[in-house]
Amino acid sequence: MKDLVRQKISINVDIMDLLNQQIKKEAHSSSAYLAMASWCDQNGLNYSAEFFYKQSEEEREHMLKIFKFINDNGGTAYSPEVKSVMHEFNSLQEIFEAALDQEIEITKSIHSIVFKARKVQDLSSEYFLQWFINEQMEEEQKMRRVLELFDLMGTDGIALKLIDERVKDI
Template sequence: MKDLVRQKLSIHVEIMDLLNKQIEKEAHSSSAYLAMASWCDHNGLSYSAKFFYEQSSEEREHMLKIFRFINNNGGTAYSPEVNNIEHDFNSLQEIFEVALDQEITITKSIHNIVYKCRKVQDLNTENFLQWFVNEQTEEEQTMRKALELFDLMGTEGLALKFIDERIPQIREY
């Protein structure tokens, strides 16, 4: 009976499995951003902490969006386990470098699912994922803008304070 149900899904079975793996990645990103926020809080970088708390929340929203999509299309979404979260960082610049790498990894994963959708002709899921494709472009740009601040201003003393104060504005331009 279980195999029969899987055959009557609106979503292609292989795509559903990839989306469940994506849920894990989004949950991991959410937890990683939470750890980054904690590091920033601990180091007196309140604007950056707020930024990463918001990033954590956004990643959780992305996870839930995929979770609901799977369930709404007759599939079964699985609640992920999250482990291997880094909590120790050397600098704010390192945090943004790790965040950019994380976003690039998520972008590649989304793109791979889109390519698989095209291969198996799952147009509904491909259409759903277009929002994520656009979102990932914005996420990567945001992290790159933050890293540009370090290149322009440096990483020591007052420069770090100025960078922290400018973090809320990096999404605006």
């Protein structure tokens, strides 16, 4: 019966499986950003903490958007287990570098799913994922902007506080 149900869904089964993997990646990103927010809170970087709390929430929203898409199209979305979230960091710059790396990996993953959706002619999934492509460009750009501030201002003393204050406007 389970195989029969999988044949009658409107989403391609391979794409559904890839989207379930993407759910795990979005959940991991949400948890990683929460850990980054906590580190910033503990180190008196209030604007950066607020930024990462918001990023964590956005990643959870992305996860839920994919989750609902799968279920709305007759598939089965799976609640992810999150493992191996880093909680210790050496600097705010290291956090933003890790965040950029994370966003780049998410972008690559989304692109890979889009290419697979094209190959199997799952137009609904490809169309759905266009929103994520645009979102990922914005997310990467945010992280790069902050990292540019470190290049311009440095990482010590007052520069760190000024960067933290600028994060609220990014």
